[in-house]
Amino acid sequence: MPEPTESSLLLYAEVQRFYARQMQQLDLGKAQSWAQTFTADALFDVPTLPEPVRGRAKLVAAVERARAQLAAAGERHRHVMGMVDVLERPDATLDVRSYTTVYASAVGGASRVHRVCVCEDVLVREDGELRVARRKVTRDDLP
Amino acid sequence: MPEPTESSLLLYAEVQRFYARQMQQLDLGKAQSWAQTFTADALFDVPTLPEPVRGRAKLVAAVERARAQLAAAGERHRHVMGMVDVLERPDATLDVRSYTTVYASAVGGASRVHRVCVCEDVLVREDGELRVARRKVTRDDLP
């Protein structure tokens, strides 16, 4: 366990900031902007998809499909990431493990916890920006 | 999108810290201290008030009314802010958009998600301290 350094603590703040914006883009349905927070060939492995997908076009399609389903159901979803644990690898990539709670609100109804997930990302830096190169999400309610 | 700078990352930590204390003051019913985290003429536009109000006296009154209602209902509320997205404006004000989840616990009963909200603030710096100059909160369960 290395001593905490100024650069690693600033990086920690940067990772938190990165996810705050990324989750908001997702919930706002900004599929294109959201997809840009992944690398061009990112691997995306989440319970809402039948199998892992690769690349931004598939990410955009997944967001747009989810948006349509939410609209049809009259619900709003918010993805809230917490307990972000960042491990800096020697090659400067980051292993980030965090929790994602998804809240659902029925418009005209009640709000509730929809899902509790664990999100395991590999982050890389491209052109000065953090991007997700690989995401694996697991749901606590699934075996 | 500017490169992340050390000052903007420190500011990000400061904004998080600001909200942590502000929310705790609210939940502790420290109405006066909480109101001091707003500018003297802050505009406060939230779903629990029939119309937007301006100024600390109105903020204090709103907190005290909410406290009385909670006490009568035998409940405790916690406001948890997450996914704090900070945009620094050229005039040094901050546009901050975040999610606020309100948890309610019946004393002697159960805990639950009460509200899921989006909070849009304008933050300014006064005498070295961040303060909210304008707050607009919307509830996910309202049309």
Add this chain to the structure above:
Amino acid sequence: MPEPTESSLLLYAEVQRFYARQMQQLDLGKAQSWAQTFTADALFDVPTLPEPVRGRAKLVAAVERARAQLAAAGERHRHVMGMVDVLERPDATLDVRSYTTVYASAVGGASRVHRVCVCEDVLVREDGELRVARRKVTRDDLP
């Protein structure tokens, strides 16, 4: 209220990072690693124990008992800390007050808010690392 300084903002990020890892260790059942995030003689006062306990062996036992109960119930728990308020004391210890929301998911069932707690810690630095010297947790649903 002192002006925010760079060192106190870096410390704020460090405290957040500390808790993210500590909560993940707890939820992963890494009892020994988790116990190492407390001082050797830490005082641990939580609602799940009939009385306060002291020392890492008792902490490990508490985690292992909780793990066995969760396994028997077919549930997963996630501890999410939020609204972390840090007060630096003149002796360099930290008073940290935060909220902990515990989410429960029945494997093959639904996810829900299980508990909403307030966590009051005293943090110290040992060998360069933050550690909890004292923890007091209260549940919002208990009188």
